[in-house]
Amino acid sequence: MEELLKINRRNFLKTGGMAAAAVALNLNAFDAIAAGDLVKLTILHTNDVHSRIEPFPMDGSKHQGLGGTARRSALINAIREKEKNVLLFDAGDIFQGTPYFNKYGGELEIKLMSEMKYDAATMGNHDFDNGLEGFYKQLPHANFPILCSNYDFSNTILNKSTLPYQVFKKQGIKIGVFGIGIKLKGLVGDRNYGETQFLDPIETANKTANLLKNDLKCDLVICLSHLGYRYDSNRDSDQVLARNTRNIDLIIGGHTHTFMDQPEDIQNLDGKITTINQVGFAGINLGRLDYYFERYKGKRIKTAAPYTISDQLDS
Amino acid sequence: MIMLYIQPLRKYLALTAIPFFLISCGSNYKLVKSNRTEYKMNGERAVDSTLIKTYLPYKIKMEQEMNTVIGHSEVLMTKNDKVPENLLRNFFSDALFHEVLKYDPGVDFAMPSTNGGLRVDIPKGEVKMSNIFEVMPFENEMMVFTLGPSDVQNLLNFIARTGGQPVAGLRMKIVNDRPTEVMINGKPYDPTRNYKILTSDYVAEGGDNVQSFKKPIERKILGIRMRDALITYIKENQAAGKTINPKLDGRITKD
Numbered sequence: 251m252e253e254l255l256k257i258n259r260r261n262f263l264k265t266g267g268m269a270a271a272a273v274a275l276n277l278n279a280f281d282a283i284a285a286g287d288l289v290k291l292t293i294l295h296t297n298d299v300h301s302r303i304e305p306f307p308m309d310g311s312k313h314q315g316l317g318g319t320a321r322r323s324a325l326i327n328a329i330r331e332k333e334k335n336v337l338l339f340d341a342g343d344i345f346q347g348t349p350y351f352n353k354y355g356g357e358l359e360i361k362l363m364s365e366m367k368y369d370a371a372t373m374g375n376h377d378f379d380n381g382l383e384g385f386y387k388q389l390p391h392a393n394f395p396i397l398c399s400n401y402d403f404s405n406t407i408l409n410k411s412t413l414p415y416q417v418f419k420k421q422g423i424k425i426g427v428f429g430i431g432i433k434l435k436g437l438v439g440d441r442n443y444g445e446t447q448f449l450d451p452i453e454t455a456n457k458t459a460n461l462l463k464n465d466l467k468c469d470l471v472i473c474l475s476h477l478g479y480r481y482d483s484n485r486d487s488d489q490v491l492a493r494n495t496r497n498i499d500l501i502i503g504g505h506t507h508t509f510m511d512q513p514e515d516i517q518n519l520d521g522k523i524t525t526i527n528q529v530g531f532a533g534i535n536l537g538r539l540d541y542y543f544e545r546y547k548g549k550r551i552k553t554a555a556p557y558t559i560s561d562q563l564d565s
Numbered sequence: 566m567i568m569l570y571i572q573p574l575r576k577y578l579a580l581t582a583i584p585f586f587l588i589s590c591g592s593n594y595k596l597v598k599s600n601r602t603e604y605k606m607n608g609e610r611a612v613d614s615t616l617i618k619t620y621l622p623y624k625i626k627m628e629q630e631m632n633t634v635i636g637h638s639e640v641l642m643t644k645n646d647k648v649p650e651n652l653l654r655n656f657f658s659d660a661l662f663h664e665v666l667k668y669d670p671g672v673d674f675a676m677p678s679t680n681g682g683l684r685v686d687i688p689k690g691e692v693k694m695s696n697i698f699e700v701m702p703f704e705n706e707m708m709v710f711t712l713g714p715s716d717v718q719n720l721l722n723f724i725a726r727t728g729g730q731p732v733a734g735l736r737m738k739i740v741n742d743r744p745t746e747v748m749i750n751g752k753p754y755d756p757t758r759n760y761k762i763l764t765s766d767y768v769a770e771g772g773d774n775v776q777s778f779k780k781p782i783e784r785k786i787l788g789i790r791m792r793d794a795l796i797t798y799i800k801e802n803q804a805a806g807k808t809i810n811p812k813l814d815g816r817i818t819k820d
Contacts, residue, residue, distance in 0.1 A: 289594060303620050305606070319620070321606045323613035346704050349627055358623045365619055376704075423594055439706070439788030469594045499596070513601050529603055539601045543594035558598045 282544075289421050289543045291470070292333045294326060296340050297504030298374065298531035300347030301359055306532070317533040323366050325536060330367075335420035338367060339427065341504035342374025342476035345385075347532070355380055360391040368394045370416055372429030372474035373401065374504055378442045382406050397429030397474055400454040402447035415458055423469045423543055426462030430455050430475045430491070432505060451477060451486050452494050459497035470499050470541060478505040479528050492516040492524040500525045500539065507531035512561045513539070523556060540564075631695040636799035639810040642687040646680045649729030649739060649817040653683055656811035657700075660798040661707065661791060662733035665763045668787055669709050673750050674734030675763035676724065677707065677791060679773040682765070683731065692799060692809065701792040705765040711783035717760045720777035721747060729817040739819040765791055 282288035305318035330336050340363065345356045356377075363371065373396060377385055386407045389396070399414035415428035430451045434443045455473060462468045473491070480489045488503040496519045503526055513527035529535040540563060604610075642653035662675040685699045712720065724730045725737065725744040736748040747754035759782055766786075769778035778784075802809060 288597075304624070305608075315608055317606050318612070320612035320614070320616045321610040323616040324611040325604055325606075327613060328611075349631060349698055350623065353627050353630060354623060358620055362616060362619060365616060379704075436786075439786045441788050470596065525599070525601075527601070534606055536604045536606065537601075538603065539599060541596060542598040542600075544597045545593055546595055557596045560598070560600045561602070563600045563602050 287545050289423050289545070290333065290335065291420055291423055291425065291541045291543065292329065292336045293472070293500070293502075293537075293539045293541065294329065294336060294338045295502045295527070295529065295537040295539075296322070296533055296535075297476075297502065297528055298343040298507050299340065299359070299533045300343055300376065300531060301345060301351035301356070302348060302532040303350050303358060303362065304348075313532065313534055319362050319366070319533065322533055322536055323362075326366055329538075335423070337369045337418060337420070337425060337427075339472070339474055339502055340368055340371035341474045341502045341528070342372045342429075342431070343376045343504060343531075344371060344374070346376040346379050351379075355384055356388045357391055360388045364391060364393040369418060370395050370397050370427050370429075370474065372397050372476055373412070373431055374476040375432055375434065375437050378434065378438045381442045382408050382444055382446070386411060397427060398431055399428045399458045400449040400451050401431050401434075402449060404447070405445040408446075415462060417462070417466055417468060422545075424467060425470045425472060426459075426466060426468030427472045427474065428455070428458045428462065430473055430477060432476050432478065433486070451475075452491060455491055455498065456495045459495060463497035469543060471497050472500045472502060473498050474504075475501050476504045479503050479508040479510070479526065480506070488526045488528070489514075489516065492518055492526055494519060495524070496520045496522075498524050499541075500527070502537070503528035509535075515559060523559075525559075538563075631693065631698065633694050634691045635694055635697070635796060636692040636803040637808045638687060638689055638692050639808050641689040642811065644683055644686050647728075649819040650813055650815070652811045652813065653687060653700075654680070654729075654731035655733070655813065655816070656687070656809060657683055657795070658731040658733035659811065660795055662763060664789075664794040664798055665707055665709065665787070668789070669761070669785070671761050672709055672734075672763050673760045674732065676720065676730055676732050676735075676768065677763055677765055678705075678731050679768060679775065680727075680730055681773050682767065694796070697792060697796055697799070701795060703767065703791075705767045705791050707787045707789050707791055707794060708764055708766050708769050709761060709783075709785040709787065710764060710769060710778050710781045711759055711761050712777065713759055713780075713782055714756055716777045716780065717762075718756060720762070720775070721754070723775055723777060724817070728819060732816060736816045737818075739817065741820070 283290055302317050303319050305315050306313045308314045344359050345351050350358050389411055395416050396412040398412045403409050415426060418425040433448055459471050462471045475488050478487050480487045488501045492501060493516055507530060508528045509530040510528055513525045515523050515525050518524040527537050529537040640652055642656055644653055645651050658675050658677055661677040665672050683700055687696055687700055721744040725739045726742050734750045737744045738746045768775050
């Protein structure tokens with residue numbers, strides 16, 4: 251699999267719209283950005299922050315001294331100052347893990363996310379820990395949407411409190427974002443999710459991504475997923491999701507608390523790239539993906555060329 | 566009835582949609598490049614003091630609560646994993662066994678955690694909220710499992726092989742790492758019947774290599790965290806004017 255990906259990447263480089271790549275890789279990319287021919291979009295993300303408001307205590311544990319919302323906020327502010335088009339997402343499990351949650355029920359977590367100007371989040375299984383009512387109670391503190399496309403909350407208190415997807419516009423670029431949640435039965439106490447209907451994640455993701463890419467004409471489609479990165483069994487995971495769908499460019503994952511050396515690029519059903527990224531847990535890391543879009547004049551190219559990928563930012 | 570009106574309307578909409586579609590014609594942008602990186606949130610990073618101002622009042626209030634005395638213990642309960650039985654384990658198991666019976670009176674015995682799950686000592690004297698968070702920092706929940714004869718035997722073997730675990734409602738003598746003279750809920754162990762057991766989601770999922778809960782006859786999620794149950798138990802004792810006073814009662818002995 252590793253080898254295949256490497257080969258594919260090389261092919262992308264070889265065949266991937268050489269003109270476009272040339273523009274994008276040009277040292278004068280700044281000029282192109284200034285002229286509006288190249289638009290840069292910066293995606294920042296977290297997952298499984300688990301009420302980690304402050305860094306881990308210095309108690310000799312594995313992650314001691316790491317994380318903390320105050321650091322994350324300062325970094326996000328610095329990036330926003332530098333970059334024009336920034337979107338900030340979270341892939342769920344905002345709740346549970348420190349006494350802050352036990353005492354305040356998630357109010358502080360959501361308040362701080364609002365203060366950091368998160369653009370959207372999805373729900374993880376632990377966000378059900380105080381029941382649907384417990385989550386509902388904290389929604390007034392959120393100034394960002396909660397995206398869930400495969401939880402049908404119609405018969406619950408959360409009816410109309412979440413959205414299946416949201417389309418963001420940044421400098422002419424349309425970014426479609428939707429949320430996919432994990433199967434709740436057996437993972438979450440029955441009472442805590444009540445009458446929530448769980449819809450098949452792969453099927454729902456395909457439908458939603460198709461709507462976003464083809465009907466709503468989004469330039470980039472992002473899935474905030476709490477399925478988990480991968481499993482030994484063939485349970486639904488981000489890898490399964492990536493391989494069995496079309497139209498998703500990026501899966502921002504969670505649940506498995508996976509620290510990835512770099513994002514994984516998978517060929518989806520259309521043979522195109524679906525990238526998966528997950529950044530551990532507890533806000534130890536902040537993930538970042540910059541996407542560059544080239545404006546084309548005249549006719550739209552029918553066969554979309556692959557794009558170049560680098561695990562390094564342009565300086 | 567309404568459909569009759571919508572049908573012609575749909576056609577109309579479809580017709581007008583065509584020129585609109587041609588004009589708006591989706592995107593004029595093509596994705597050409599993606600760069601990625603990750604930032605580690607370590608001590609070298611600047612902090613946003615505005616954010617700290619937001620959480621500071623919460624922090625102060627929470628720390629006050631953590632310092633609240635919720636009960637009193639007559640003895641120091643030491644975490645010592647090298648003995649078949651200790652006060653910390655007995656207290657913890659008895660408390661949760663007592664709590665689970667409120668929800669399911671049919672539970673036969675409890676192994677609510679492994680030794681590894683109990684993290685620190687509980688001091689003699691004042692028991693603070695923080696003590697309970699430290700002894701049980703995990704977010705594990707109480708689960709009730711009905712196990713068949715072979716899985717019950719497997720669990721008893723595990724307890725004996727590992728030299729004793731936190732249990733309540735169960736007595737055994739470990740001889741050559743095997744369970745003998747097993748009593749469950751005051752009655753001799755019957756190797757032919759099913760038993761109802763309190764444990765945690767962590768243990769049930771194979772934590773600390775416990776393999777006994779993988780094929781249960783019945784599995785019940787109570788939706789109650791172990792720590793919350795423990796706090797309830799301590800507070801109830803305190804309210805009743807009782808101190809916590811666990812004893813070694815020889816529930817597990819080793820040859």
